[in-house]
Each structure stands twice: as structure tokens, then as C-alpha cells.
Amino acid sequence: THFGLKLSMSKRNGKKVHNVFETVAEKYDVMNDAMSLGIHRIWKDIFMQRLAPTHGTKLLDVAGGTGDISFRYINYLKNLGPAPEGRPSSVTVCDINQAMLDVGRARAEKQGYTGPGAGSSCGVHVSWACGDAEALPAPSDSCTAYTIAFGIRNCTHVDKVLEEAYRVLSPGGRFMCLEFSHLPNDALQWAYDRYSFQVIPVLGQLIAGQWKPYQYLVESIRQFPNQEKFKSMIEDAGFRQVTYENLTFGVCAIHSGFKI
Numbered sequence: 001t002h003f004g005l006k007l008s009m010s011k012r013n014g015k016k017v018h019n020v021f022e023t024v025a026e027k028y029d030v031m032n033d034a035m036s037l038g039i040h041r042i043w044k045d046i047f048m049q050r051l052a053p054t055h056g057t058k059l060l061d062v063a064g065g066t067g068d069i070s071f072r073y074i075n076y077l078k079n080l081g082p083a084p085e086g087r088p089s090s091v092t093v094c095d096i097n098q099a100m101l102d103v104g105r106a107r108a109e110k111q112g113y114t115g116p117g118a119g120s121s122c123g124v125h126v127s128w129a130c131g132d133a134e135a136l137p138a139p140s141d142s143c144t145a146y147t148i149a150f151g152i153r154n155c156t157h158v159d160k161v162l163e164e165a166y167r168v169l170s171p172g173g174r175f176m177c178l179e180f181s182h183l184p185n186d187a188l189q190w191a192y193d194r195y196s197f198q199v200i201p202v203l204g205q206l207i208a209g210q211w212k213p214y215q216y217l218v219e220s221i222r223q224f225p226n227q228e229k230f231k232s233m234i235e236d237a238g239f240r241q242v243t244y245e246n247l248t249f250g251v252c253a254i255h256s257g258f259k260i
């Protein structure tokens with residue numbers, strides 16, 4: 001039953017999450033399109049518009065997976081025109097799973113974001129780091145923007161992730177999170193639950209040949225704190241001017257905060 005599933009899923013740990021993404025890395029991008037009917041692309045576009053990076057931004061994209069956020073960041077800067085002398089931008093894609101980073105790196109080369117061996121794209125320096133959001137492989141005060149898209153929900157200790165985000169950001173730096181969230185209206189939530197529990201695992205089985213990881217996905221969305229609760233967790237980590245914006249009625253939310 002759904003309840004039985006909930007109990008077993010709540011015992012998840014870091015290792016299990018790691019294995020889930022290892023198995024799905026290859027099919028990951030296809031599944032995102034199938035499950036969200038392509039809407040995840042729009043959510044990610046909006047996320048980048050809200051971040052509105054400028055030349056000189058040093059972004060750490062945590063749980064960056066196959067690079068969706070980082071590629072949007074590079075495109076955004078490219079559209080601003082050439083960077084002025086002395087204001088280089090950079091992005092580090094950090095993910096716990098090397099398989100996801102490998103897919104991302106291959107995509108980056110194929111789509112012309114990085115040449116083989118070259119770590120630079122349109123003046124944006126790109127690097128890839130295998131590491132845990134709960135213990136980031138980055139020095140304190142080292143980035144001006146931190147993004148985490150559809151990643152924090154999978155982490156075992158969300159408070160530790162937020163603490164680390166605060167540590168690596170320089171004063172004035174911005175934290176931005178895109179994550180599945182909760183619908184404010186019972187009728188909408190009911191319809192959404194039917195879709196999640198009955199359609200998503202079936203798509204997982206059909207497209208990726210896996211049922212369980214997609215059951216896990218739906219469960220982890222249910223268990224993640226709602227918009228207000230997550231906002232106060234971000235504030236507890238020390239961030240100021242914390243706000244959120246619902247996308248598609250709250251199917252997703254963008255949370256933002258500053259290290260001041």
C-alpha cells in the first residue's frame with residue numbers, strides 16, 4: 001500500500017539515494033520530460049531568470065546532475081554579451097554521483113559548452129566536482145551564488161545542506177533552491193496525488209525499466225517540508241530576506257535567501 005511504502009521509504013539513507021541515481025542516470029533526462037510533460041524545462045528557465053546572474057557571478061550548482069541549471073546559466077550570461085575585462089564568471093557543477101556528472105560532461109561537450117580539455121565556455125569557466133551537498137568540497141566564502149534544483153529533497157540532512165550553502169557563499173551571496181513542493185488546495189493536491197502515485201511509477205517502468213526509483217521519487221516529494229516550513233529552515237541556517245514563489249500552483253517552489 002502507499003502507507004507501507006511510505007514507512008519503508010522513510011528509512012532511506014545517503015547510500016540508497018546514490019544507488020537510485022546511479023541506475024537512472026542514463027535515462028534521467030528522458031524521464032524528466034516524460035513525467036513533467038516537458039514543463040521542468042520551463043521551471044528551470046524561470047529559476048535562472050529569477051537568479052538573473054551577471055558577469056562576475058561565481059556559481060556553485062549543487063546536485064547539478066547532468067548540467068541543466070549550469071547550461072542555462074551559461075546561456076544567460078552569453079545573452080548578456082561579452083564579459084568586461086576582469087569580471088570572469090564561473091560555474092562548478094557539484095554532484096554526489098559521478099555517473100550523473102559524466103553524462104553532464106558529455107552533454108556539455110556535445111552541445112558546445114566546453115571543448116575537450118578546455119574548461120571555458122563563452123568566457124564562463126566550467127568545472128565538475130564529485131561531492132556531497134552536506135560536506136561541500138569548496139572553501140568558505142568562495143561563491144556568489146548557490147543553486148540546488150531538485151536535489152535538496154534527496155539529501156538526508158537538509159539542515160546540514162543549508163548550513164554548508166551558507167558557509168560556501170560569500171557575504172552578499174544568494175541561495176536559490178528549486179524543488180517540488182505542496183499544493184495549497186485539497187482538490188488540486190488530490191488530483192496531483194492520483195497522477196503521482198498512479199502514473200509516474202508506470203512511466204518509470206516503461207521508459208527506464210524501473211518502478212522502485214520512481215515510487216521513491218513520489219514519496220520523497222510527499223515527505224519534503226512545505227513552502228513555509230522550508231522557508232523557516234532556510235532562515236534558521238542564517239539566510240536573510242528569504243522568500244518563495246510557487247510554480248504551477250505549488251507543484252514546485254523557488255526559495256531564495258541571502259547571506260548578509
Ligand code: SAM
Pocket residue numbers: 017018021062063064065066067068069094095096097100131132133134148149150151154155156
Ligand atoms: N539539478 C539537476 C536538474 O535539475 O536536472 C539534477 C537533479 S537530480 C533530480 C538530483 C541530483 O542530486 C542527482 O544527480 C543526485 O546524484 C544528486 N544528489 C543526491 N544526493 C546528493 C548529495 N547528498 N549531494 C550532492 N548531490 C546529491
